[in-house]
Structure formats: structure tokens, C-alpha cells
Amino acid sequence: MVVGAGPAGLAAARAAAEAGARVRLIDSAPSAGGQFFRGRPDVPPVHPKVEHLADSAVWHLESVHNGHTVRVRTGPADAPVRRGVTLHADALILATGAYDRALPFPGWDLPGVVTAGGAQAMAKGHGVAVGRRVIIAGTGPFLLPVATSLAGTGATVVEVLEANGPAGWLRAPRALLAGAGRLGELAGYAKALAAQRIPYRTRRTVIAAHGTGRVEAVTTAALDNGWRIRPGTERRIAVDAVCVGYGFTPQLELAVAAGCRLRDGFVEVDAAQATSTPGVFAAGELTGIGGAKLAAAEGTVAGTAAAASVEVPRAALRAVRQGRIFADGLAAAHPIQDGWRTWLTDDTLVCRCEEVTLAGLCDALDRHRALGVRTLKLTSRVGLGPCQGRVCGRNAAELAAGHTGGHYDPADTARRPIAAPVRLGELAEEETVEEMNGQA
Amino acid sequence: MYPDVVVVGAGVIGAACAHALTAAGCAVTVVDRGAPASGTTAAGEGNVLVSDKAPGPELDLAMLSRRLWPALADELGDIEWEAKGGLVVATTEAAAQPLLDFMRDQRAVGVDAREVPAGLVHELEPHLTRAVTAAVHYPQDAQLQPVLAATALLAEVTRRGGVIRPHTPVSTVDTGRDGRVRGVRVADGVIPCGAVINACGPWAGDFARAAGVPIAILPRRGIVLVTAALPLVVRHKVYDADYVGAVVSDDAALQTSSVVESTAAGPVLIGSSRQRVGFAERVDAHVLRALARKAVGLFPVLATVPVMRAYGGFRPYAPDHVPVIGPDPRLPGMWHATGHEGAGIGLAAATGRLIADLVTGAAPVIDLAPFRVDRPAVLEAA
Ligand SMILES: Cc1cc2nc3c(=O)[nH]c(=O)nc-3n(C[C@H](O)[C@H](O)[C@H](O)COP(=O)(O)OP(=O)(O)OC[C@H]3O[C@@H](n4cnc5c(N)ncnc54)[C@H](O)[C@@H]3O)c2cc1C
Numbered sequence: 001m002v003v004g005a006g007p008a009g010l011a012a013a014r015a016a017a018e019a020g021a022r023v024r025l026i027d028s029a030p031s032a033g034g035q036f037f038r039g040r041p042d043v044p045p046v047h048p049k050v051e052h053l054a055d056s057a058v059w060h061l062e063s064v065h066n067g068h069t070v071r072v073r074t075g076p077a078d079a080p081v082r083r084g085v086t087l088h089a090d091a092l093i094l095a096t097g098a099y100d101r102a103l104p105f106p107g108w109d110l111p112g113v114v115t116a117g118g119a120q121a122m123a124k125g126h127g128v129a130v131g132r133r134v135i136i137a138g139t140g141p142f143l144l145p146v147a148t149s150l151a152g153t154g155a156t157v158v159e160v161l162e163a164n165g166p167a168g169w170l171r172a173p174r175a176l177l178a179g180a181g182r183l184g185e186l187a188g189y190a191k192a193l194a195a196q197r198i199p200y201r202t203r204r205t206v207i208a209a210h211g212t213g214r215v216e217a218v219t220t221a222a223l224d225n226g227w228r229i230r231p232g233t234e235r236r237i238a239v240d241a242v243c244v245g246y247g248f249t250p251q252l253e254l255a256v257a258a259g260c261r262l263r264d265g266f267v268e269v270d271a272a273q274a275t276s277t278p279g280v281f282a283a284g285e286l287t288g289i290g291g292a293k294l295a296a297a298e299g300t301v302a303g304t305a306a307a308a309s310v311e312v313p314r315a316a317l318r319a320v321r322q323g324r325i326f327a328d329g330l331a332a333a334h335p336i337q338d339g340w341r342t343w344l345t346d347d348t349l350v351c352r353c354e355e356v357t358l359a360g361l362c363d364a365l366d367r368h369r370a371l372g373v374r375t376l377k378l379t380s381r382v383g384l385g386p387c388q389g390r391v392c393g394r395n396a397a398e399l400a401a402g403h404t405g406g407h408y409d410p411a412d413t414a415r416r417p418i419a420a421p422v423r424l425g426e427l428a429e430e431e432t433v434e435e436m437n438g439q440a
Numbered sequence: 441m442y443p444d445v446v447v448v449g450a451g452v453i454g455a456a457c458a459h460a461l462t463a464a465g466c467a468v469t470v471v472d473r474g475a476p477a478s479g480t481t482a483a484g485e486g487n488v489l490v491s492d493k494a495p496g497p498e499l500d501l502a503m504l505s506r507r508l509w510p511a512l513a514d515e516l517g518d519i520e521w522e523a524k525g526g527l528v529v530a531t532t533e534a535a536a537q538p539l540l541d542f543m544r545d546q547r548a549v550g551v552d553a554r555e556v557p558a559g560l561v562h563e564l565e566p567h568l569t570r571a572v573t574a575a576v577h578y579p580q581d582a583q584l585q586p587v588l589a590a591t592a593l594l595a596e597v598t599r600r601g602g603v604i605r606p607h608t609p610v611s612t613v614d615t616g617r618d619g620r621v622r623g624v625r626v627a628d629g630v631i632p633c634g635a636v637i638n639a640c641g642p643w644a645g646d647f648a649r650a651a652g653v654p655i656a657i658l659p660r661r662g663i664v665l666v667t668a669a670l671p672l673v674v675r676h677k678v679y680d681a682d683y684v685g686a687v688v689s690d691d692a693a694l695q696t697s698s699v700v701e702s703t704a705a706g707p708v709l710i711g712s713s714r715q716r717v718g719f720a721e722r723v724d725a726h727v728l729r730a731l732a733r734k735a736v737g738l739f740p741v742l743a744t745v746p747v748m749r750a751y752g753g754f755r756p757y758a759p760d761h762v763p764v765i766g767p768d769p770r771l772p773g774m775w776h777a778t779g780h781e782g783a784g785i786g787l788a789a790a791t792g793r794l795i796a797d798l799v800t801g802a803a804p805v806i807d808l809a810p811f812r813v814d815r816p817a818v819l820e821a822a
Pocket residue numbers: 003004005006007008009026027028029033034035036037056057058059095096097098099100116117118120121124142145251254283284285286290291292295419420
């Protein structure tokens with residue numbers, strides 16, 4: 001059983017099917033492809049022997065003595081009736097991907113401020129631009145494809161701001177070599193930017209958004225190495241949309257529910273993509289951020305290993321090794337620096353769902369000495385709303401650590417036994433159990 | 441008598457003990473191996489109930505606590521104290537008479553319990569199922585937010601000069617030649633004291649064993665469902681009459697009884713299950729289903745509401761389901777305050793007061809014999 005039909009899950013399902021296993025591929029989206037292939041004509045087809053369950057969200061995962069039980073709801077999230085089914089598998093491959101991270105700054109809650117991934121999904125999925133004059137800010141190579149997609153939908157991209165410096169790559173020459181293929185792809189995006197005369201500036205970012213009812217302008221500023229604002233470098237620019245992307249956060253709830261060990265916030269895997277939980281494999285962004293090619297290579301390794309019948313292809317193993325070196329280089333070149341915490345003012349929202357401001361968070365920390373993630377949530381209400389901390393959890397944990405000097409484990413915010421929304425009535429239903437053995 | 445007291449465990453029980461002890465003039469240090477209020481207390485729903493208790497020692501403790509909490513809430517500031525009242529309903533013919541009998545026994549010992557005539561139930565709870573066969577209103581039932589309460593109690597302890605030491609595991613107690621407690625051991629040495637309060641919640645048995653005076657305290661798994669925020673659908677704490685059965689049962693198998701209530705912030709809490717599975721962290725789907733089923737049974741309108749979250753904790757209980765509050769006769773200077781099972785939030789105010797009375801030698805306001813440490817269920821089972 002493969003959860004997630006992005007590049008990693010598709011490759012895993014294919015490899016497992018080719019190795020002779022019975023495979024089910026489950027994804028909450030209406031069609032396969034995940035984030036990378038959204039709206040693209042070149043989505044790899046689902047292998048004909050793979051049973052693809054589209055529009056199907058896995059909301060619960062349980063390890064049982066002889067395998068794994070997943071509970072699935074099928075049907076669009078807002079449909080009045082969704083079908084529920086309980087499936088059993090001998091081996092499980094998690095390929096649930098990642099979602100992108102936004103850092104808070106004054107005005108980030110205004111309509112018109114979106115995540116770079118969100119803007120990308122709208123542009124690729126629906127051909128819709130988030131605005132007419134757009135600024136893109138954050139860190140990492142992902143900002144480049146977002147800029148070209150937005151330009152492709154007719155928006156004017158005012159500029160692309162990379163908060164880190166260009167020198168980061170010099171520190172990772174091995175990664176440069178390993179990632180020759182990926183670099184070509186990135187160079188392609190950079191060329192496209194140049195052709196469209198979209199300025200790309202480093203060590204600069206958006207530190208505030210302004211507007212009444214909707215974003216009308218932003219303030220950008222130059223940053224030092226630690227991401228503190230260089231005084232006097234502020235500039236005001238008129239825009240009607242802002243895209244922010246500060247790296248990615250893995251979609252960890254199913255892996256956490258399966259008891260998989262984490263390392264640096266990602267699922268720890270061995271050379272065969274096996275996690276610390278027997279019979280559970282992980283592939284793609286869940287194990288580290290490295291792009292669609294690496295995700296697919298990991299999927300191939302995981303699929304073959306999970307089917308447990310043939311040797312893992314060497315080419316895929318090599319691709320994973322090289323891809324990881326490149327990914328590590330990327331991560332090293334695009335760190336998130338602590339200085340972002342100084343961009344906030346007292347009334348900046350940290351948690352948008354529950355409208356918790358920085359002052360509110362600090363008040364909870366000071367008055368209630370909230371020294372752990374659970375107490376922080378329950379005294380400040382950060383992360384208790386509909387997003388359940390997916391957007392704000394890491395930011396709040398880092399702000400709290402900066403304020404108290406304590407340790408707040410961001411993985412604690414991924415403990416969500418109900419991995420996708422279900423309705424109370426659906427939970428209450430008698431379940432339909434399908435026993436399916438001999439299945440990966 | 442004991443100028444220096446170390447409270448081990450900064451849950452709601454340890455916090456309430458420290459608060460009452462500092463009020464009585466003791467110098468107190470509260471030590472927790474983790475962050476304060478991050479254990480069982482962070483899983484509690486915050487019900488302060490008299491309705492679910494049959495006449496007996498636990499009800500006496502609950503009545504005392506119910507008298508103490510309003511003044512504490514005034515003193516502490518916003519702990520989301522709300523005296524909203526409880527409504528217990530029977531939904532089958534068979535459950536109706538036992539509920540009314542239970543109510544009569546409670547009234548005899550002073551609980552404010554009022555039978556609600558069939559025609560008036562839906563004035564109290566408009567969205568309640570029509571299948572009600574009997575209903576009792578308990579105006580004294582209340583709620584508070586456990587983490588706010590525990591952290592506010594601790595803040596007050598600090599203000600009075602007490603010391604809180606988070607992230608400091610206590611390995612055992614240190615005794616002098618006279619056999620009395622003279623300190624607790626932590627990684628970097630000994631914190632000297634004349635008295636130790638074991639307020640380690642479900643881990644109280646482990647700490648007592650490490651100190652050489654084992655007591656039987658076991659964990660009982662509980663899970664709560666949290667819905668998305670709603671406009672006020674549920675006005676009281678509403679539960680099924682079979683709740684009473686679940687509290688006193690010895691059965692290890694799953695028991696659920698849905699206490700359904702709205703919180704100040706909007707989400708509805710549904711809980712909770714009772715299961716003896718040791719310290720296993722898992723959240724089983726059949727438990728979630730059982731909880732959801734009961735809640736939808738009571739409030740059919742909740743069927744379409746999204747569930748945001750499920751979380752759980754481990755209630756500390758003694759084999760005879762009575763809290764353990766008092767001195768340990770085997771080790772002078774050692775006191776236990778634990779075993780509150782699914783009622784520790786509510787019972788914290790009284791527990792703190794009684795521990796302070798005992799430690800300072802004041803006469804306790806209620807008879808503490810039923811809670812004593814050297815009762816067979818607590819010692820023999822350990
Ligand atoms: C919004 C967004 C847009 C992106 N756009 C691009 C881009 O244009 N170009 C680029 O190079 N990179 C893009 N990326 C980066 C991208 O994540 C990777 O390059 C690549 O898609 C990772 O592949 P994956 O298979 O690991 O995960 P994904 O492609 O993210 O696939 C994960 C899949 O798992 C499914 N899933 C997750 N949880 C569940 C569940 N509980 N039940 C059922 N299904 C579930 C999701 O629906 C999703 O389809 C984007 C990332 C994001 C977050």
C-alpha cells in the first residue's frame with residue numbers, strides 16, 4: 001500500500017507492481033501527480049497493475065501484529081457523503097510529501113499574501129495568478145519555478161527575493177557536482193527569469209505587508225547573515241500579491257502515527273528507504289527536501305524493497321545517493337536564520353486560526369511559564385485551530401525557544417492521530433473492513 | 441513543622457499542593473522532569489464534577505473542592521472557570537430508574553440534583569436527542585481549563601517565593617540516620633527538605649518504588665475528541681447515565697461514555713474513553729468510533745461537524761479507585777497525593793488544602809481515613 005501519489009508514490013507503486021506485489025495507491029487528490037506534476041501533461045501514468053484510489057484521504061493508521069491498517073475516506077472533502085473503508089496491507093510506503101513554510105511578518109495575514117506553494121498550485125492547477133503585480137520572497141530554489149509559473153499566467157513578477165546570500169553554494173562543491181542534472185533545471189528557470197527581466201536579488205526579503213482589506217504594498221529590506229534587518233535599506237513597493245516560501249515542512253502525521261523515528265524533523269530511513277518501524281517505508285519529501293527527481297528515485301527504491309522479491313536496482317540507489325548529496329547542499333545553502341524573529345512586532349499574528357499575536361504568545365510564556373509544546377498550545381491557543389499547527393507550529397516553537405531559552409520540539413506538533421479531517425458522523429459509522437493479504 | 445517541602449510533579453495536583461503549602465507559610469520547591477503541566481494535566485478536559493460520584497469519600501472530596509475552586513479562580517485570574525452545570529440523561533428505559541435512584545442517594549448527602557421533567561429537557565438543551573427517558577440537572581457541575589489553572593497556581597507559588605524547577609527528574613529520596621526524609625536526589629545533587637510530596641500522577645507508583653515505599657498506582661488510558669469551533673450547540677456538560685458505571689468499573693476492556701461539552705473557545709470536547717492498556721500511546725480507531733457514536737447519539741446535529749483532533753493521556757488510579765492522600769507510615773517525611781483517576785483536575789483544590797493541613801499539623805476539614813496510604817488495596821497490590 002502506497003500513500004501519496006506524487007513523484008515518490010507513483011514511482012514506488014510502479015516499482016512494487018513490477019516486482020510482482022499487489023499494489024494500492026491512495027491519494028487525496030482527484031488525480032495522481034502530487035505537487036510537482038500538478039496540471040502538467042507529463043505526469044507518469046499509474047502502472048496498469050496498480051489500483052489507484054483517488055479522492056481518498058487516509059485519516060488513521062494503525063500498526064497491527066501482521067501488518068498495517070489504514071482507514072480511508074473516499075470522495076471530495078466537502079461532499080455530503082464520503083465512503084469509508086478500512087484496508088489492510090503487509091507493507092506500507094509513505095510518500096505524503098511536504099507543505100511549504102511561511103514565516104510571519106507584520107501584515108502576513110492580509111488577503112493577497114500567500115505561500116509560494118499555494119501560488120504555484122493555483123498557477124499550475126487552474127492557470128490562475130494570485131495577483132497582477134506579485135513579489136516573491138523567501139529562500140531556496142523553489143522560488144524560481146514559482147516565478148516562471150506566475151509569469152506564465154500573465155502576472156508581473158516585480159522581483160524575486162532570496163533571503164540568503166549567493167555564496168552558500170561555494171560551501172557545498174560536492175553537492176554542485178552531484179546535482180548536475182538538477183542544476184541544469186534550475187539554470188533553465190534562471191534563464192527564463194532573465195529573459196522576462198525579472199530581477200532576482202539575494203540577502204533581501206519582504207519584512208512587512210501593508211494594505212486595508214488586501215495587500216497594497218510591501219516593505220522589503222536587506223538582511224545581514226543572521227537575517228536581521230539592515231537599518232536604512234527599507235524600500236516600499238506597490239504590489240497586489242506576495243508569495244512567501246521558506247522551505248518545506250514534511251507531512252509527518254502518518255509517519256508519526258506509525259511510530260517512525262525522526263531525524264532533524266524528517267523521517268529517518270536506511271539505504272532501502274525502510275523506516276525504524278518494521279514494514280513501513282518512506283520516500284520523497286517526507287525524508288528530506290530534494291525535488292521531484294530524488295523523490296522518484298527514492299520511490300523506486302522503496303517500492304522494490306517493500307515488495308521484497310527482487311534486488312533494488314543499482315541505478316535507483318545511485319540516483320538516491322547523488323540526489324541526497326545535492327539535497328544536503330541545498331539545505332546547507334538555504335538555512336532559516338534566527339533573525340526572522342526580529343521582523344515581528346507585538347501585534348503580528350503568529351497563529352492565524354486562533355489570532356494569537358506575538359505579544360499574546362510572550363504573555364503566555366511569561367505569565368504561565370509555558371515550557372513545553374503542549375503547555376504552550378494550551379496557554380496561548382497557538383495551533384489549536386483548524387490548521388492544527390501545520391502553519392504556525394514550527395514558527396511558534398522557535399519564537400518560544402528564543403523567548404524563554406527552553407526547548408520546544410516541533411515534531412510534537414505533528415502528533416495528530418486523526419491525520420485528515422473526518423466528520424463525527426463518519427467516525428461513528430460501522431466500518432467496512434477489507435482484508436487483503438499479499439499486498440505491498 | 442516542615443519548613444522546606446519538595447513537591448515532586450508539577451501537574452495540577454502538585455501545583456495545588458504547592459499553592460496551599462505556600463499559603464500556609466511553607467518554603468516550597470516544585471520539581472518536574474518535564475515542563476510544568478505537560479503530563480496528564482494537559483490531557484484533562486477540566487470537568488469539575490459532583491454528578492458522577494456516588495455518596496462516599498470521593499464525593500466528600502469533590503464537594504470540598506467544589507467549594508474551594510471559585511475562590512481560587514478569583515485569585516488566579518483567567519482559568520476559564522465556568523459553573524455551567526451538568527445534565528445527565530438516560531436514553532433507554534432500563535437506564536432511567538437507576539439514574540433517578542442514584543440522584544436520590546446524592547441528594548441525601550447534599551448534592552444539588554434536580555430531576556428534569558420530560559417536557560423541559562429540551563429547554564435546557566435544545567439539540568439533545570429526543571430519545572431521553574430521564575434527565576437530572578446538576579447545577580454544581582463546573583469546568584476550568586486545566587493547564588491554565590495549573591500554571592496559574594504555579595505562578596502564584598513563584599510570586600510567594602516558591603521555586604519551580606522544570607526539566608529536573610527526581611531519582612529517589614535521601615534519608616538521614618534517623619530514617620527521615622532529608623532531601624530528594626536530582627542529577628546535580630540533593631535538594632534538602634523536611635518533607636516530600638509525591639505528586640507524580642500515573643508515575644507516582646514508580647517514584648514511590650524508587651523511594652523504597654511502593655504504592656499501587658496504575659495508568660488508565662483516556663482519549664478525547666475535539667471538534668472544530670462551533671456556535672453554542674451544547675450548553676451544559678451533557679452525558680449519558682452509563683458514565684457512572686464506567687467510572688467505578690474494574691473491567692480492563694474499553695469503556696466509553698461521552699461527556700459532551702462546549703469549551704470557551706468554541707470547540708466541543710467529547711470524552712472520554714477508559715481503557716487499561718498500560719502506557720501505550722496509541723489512539724485506536726475503535727475507541728474513536730465508540731466515542732463518536734455516543735456523542736452523535738446524544739446530539740444528532742453533531743454528525744456533520746469535523747473532528748479536528750484526538751488526544752489522550754493516562755489517568756492515575758489506585759486498585760480501589762480512591763485517591764491516595766496522606767503520609768507514608770513507612771517513611772517519615774514522605775507524603776503521597778495521587779490516584780485521582782479521571783477527576784484530578786476537579787479534586788486538586790481539596791487535595792492541596794488537605795495536604796497543607798496535614799503537613800502543617802492543622803486539623804483536616806474532612807475525614808482522611810479513606811484516603812490513607814496504608815490501606816490494603818494500595819500496599820498489597822504494590
Ligand atoms: C504546494 C506545492 C507546490 C509545489 N510545486 C512544485 C513545482 O512546481 N516544482 C517543483 O520542482 N517542486 C514543487 N514543489 C516541491 C514538491 O513537493 C516536490 O518537488 C515533489 O513533488 C515531492 O514529491 P513527493 O512525492 O515527495 O510529494 P508530493 O508531490 O507532495 O506528493 C504527496 C502526495 O501525498 C498525498 N497525501 C498526503 N497526505 C495524504 C493522506 N493523509 N491521505 C492521502 N493522500 C495524502 C498528497 O495529496 C500528495 O498528492 C511543490 C511543493 C508544494 C508543497
